[in-house]
Ligand code: DX5
């Protein structure tokens with residue numbers, strides 16, 4: 001089990017301090033939400049955030065959740081910035097482009113992830129499964145932190161696990177959106193391995209305490 005805190009809802013003017021605190025509490029990967037104001041109705045970070053992150057925290061993984069329909073510009077930019085893992089959205093581009101950018105990530109030794117929105121049938125994964133290092137199932141509609149975990153999600157996680165097992169691919173399933181102590185357990189029981197948590201970690205008072213609590217719950 002891995003917890004990947006999303007820094008979206010951390011205090012953007014205090015990021016270094018917050019990342020340090022979470023790292024000291026045992027976090028080894030951060031989830032960096034990239035929003036382009038077009039594929040999703042919000043704006044967040046750019047490549048410089050990632051290069052600064054990797055300079056300050058070289059041994060901590062930067063996982064890029066790319067919520068953009070401009071992969072041609074942005075995938076190379078985030079690879080260049082030092083991303084350890086890049087997750088592209090199935091809904092954001094043609095299947096040909098999905099294949100192209102997964103191949104690009106593999107060729108550049110960056111872990112490749114595919115993200116599915118809550119309404120996208122998980123069966124689409126069959127077309128790309130051989131190229132994936134991780135699957136990200138959205139458990140909210142992307143765009144904002146602090147939303148409610150969609151109740152139907154555990155069913156989708158189970159289906160995805162079955163599909164991966166059938167394909168002989170033992171890769172992590174990550175969940176993103178509305179993850180807290182209760183929903184993390186539901187997702188874990190359904191077969192999830194990686195848990196993105198934004199507000200739960202950064203908007204509940206004490207970061208160290210929140211990381212410890214979630215770590216304990218997922219043990
Ligand atoms: C939503 C983002 C999430 C978000 C999670 O579009 O992809 O990563 O920051 O935030 P919480 O944990 O608050 O739902």
Ligand code: ZN
Pocket residue numbers: 006031032033065176196
């Ligand atoms: Zn995300």
